[in-house]
Amino acid sequence: MVRRTSHALAADDRPIRLPHTEFDGGEVRFLGEPVDPELVPASAAPLWHACDGTRPYRSWPPLERELIAGWHAAGLVVAAPPPRSSPSRALICLSPHPDDAQLALGGLLSRFGGRVVDVFSQETWTRRPYYRSRPALASRLLLEEERVACGVLGAELTVLGQVDAADRSAWREGYFLEPHDMDAARATEPELFERVTADLAVEVEGGPLVLVPLAVGGHVDHVLTRQAALELISRKVLEPERVAFYEDMPYSLFADAEAEAGRLAVGPGPTGLVPVLVPASEAAVRTKQEALWPYRLQVLEAVTRRIVRHGRQLGAPGWAERLWVLPESADAFGELASAAADEAAAAG
Known part of the structure; x- marks a missing residue:
């Protein structure tokens, strides 16, 4: 269960426990598998539950910090x-499912915060x-993963509750x-x-910038x-100067995002989407990596590593995520x- 990370907990980091740990009498399980009792003694349950993102790591006594550091190294927090x-x-990221916003824009969200709106959030x-045979538990944990990730990124979360395509x-x-x-x-x-259009009309009110999946x-x-x-733009509910499109991950690792941007039509005339790179500091990259780790039920660790490498390729010699903007929204997202x-x- 050793986590592949070179990042140790910093004094001001706030540990957040993952939701996949079960305390069952004297046994502790993570992702359905028994955990070494030396790593997580059953007596440590109160400390475990106290890792809720509200306390800095330095605030615990040394012995408790040692336990928490071990949990972080093992990927339990x-x-x-x-x-x-x-x-x-004032940002809203329309996320088709839990994890889509973070996979695509975790660096941007870690820098600017904002609100993630999960559309098709009811999934199994x-x-x-272990979880395929427990669909109700899987459904609950998939949303808990999302809440942990948003906690890491400092982003708000709205859940619309539509059913995932896999279950339609x-x-x-x-x-x-x-x-x-x-x-x-x-x-x-x-x-x-x-229904989705009506739900999103409510969510995009008030003038925030809106990040939309490029699909x-x-x-x-x-x-x-x-x-x-796009329907909200055509109905003049959502102004095009507030809109940018983001590259869906991990699909953009294997498909041509530039071609999809070239095909996209917004309104009756030619769209002319142009790319905008949003750089991120190494601290923001680390935060994105931390935010992606909770997605244990669906996302492979190898995929998250590829996403991080992709950001280095986009932003070389630094790191970046890419948006596609309309002529009307170029100034707002250029400033971002x-x-x-x-x-x-x-940050250097």
């Missing part, structure tokens, strides 16, 4: 940095057999669409599309989320990228 000194930006799919009858034969067939998402489930890879829930945002670049440069 993650480290949230101290609260940011400046207020969160997991790659782990319309997509039993598969829920990935080819580029030429994207309209099938809306046409196949028109009532669901209208790279064609997952139907990503497509529906994007289509709902400039602020991120200044911080990354100041």
Whole structure:
């Protein structure tokens, strides 16, 4: 159970326990497997539950810090940095599922905060057999993972509760669409599309910048989320100058995000999306890595490592995530990228 991380807990980090640990009498299990009692003694349950992200690591006595450091090294807790000194930006990230916003934009969210809106948040799919046989537990833990990740990033969370495509009858034969067939998402489930559009109309009120999935890879829930945002633009509920599109992860590792951006039509005329790199400091990259670790039920560790490497390739010699912006929104998101670049440069 040794976690592959070179990051030790810093004095001001705030440990947050992962939700997959079960205390059952004298036995402790993590992800359904027994845990070495020397690592997590049953008597440590009160300390375990106290790791809720509200206390800095330095506030515990030495023996308790030693236990917590062992839990962090083993991947049982993650480290949230101290609260940011400046207020969160007025940002909303539309996340088709729990984990999508963090996989794509964890660096940006760690720097600016904001609010993640999970659309299709009722899901049960997991790659782990222990949880496949316990769908209710899996569903609860998938949302708990999301809450931990948002706690690490200092982002708020809104959950809309729509059902994941994997559990909807319309997509039993598969829920990935080819580029030429994207309209099938809306046409196949028109009532669901209208519900999602109505829900998102409420969430984007008030003038925040809105980050929308580009739907790279064609997952139907990503497509529906994007289509709902485009519908709000066409209805003049969402102003295009507030909108940017982000590259879905991990799909953008294997599919052509630039081609998807070139195909996207916003309004009747040519869109002309242009890329904007949002740099991140090494501290922000570390925070993103911490925020991705809780997703144990669906996300492979190898995938998160590839996402981090991809950010280094995009931002070389630094690190970055990429947005695609409309001409109307270039100034707003250019300013955001400039602020991120200044911080990354100041951090060295």
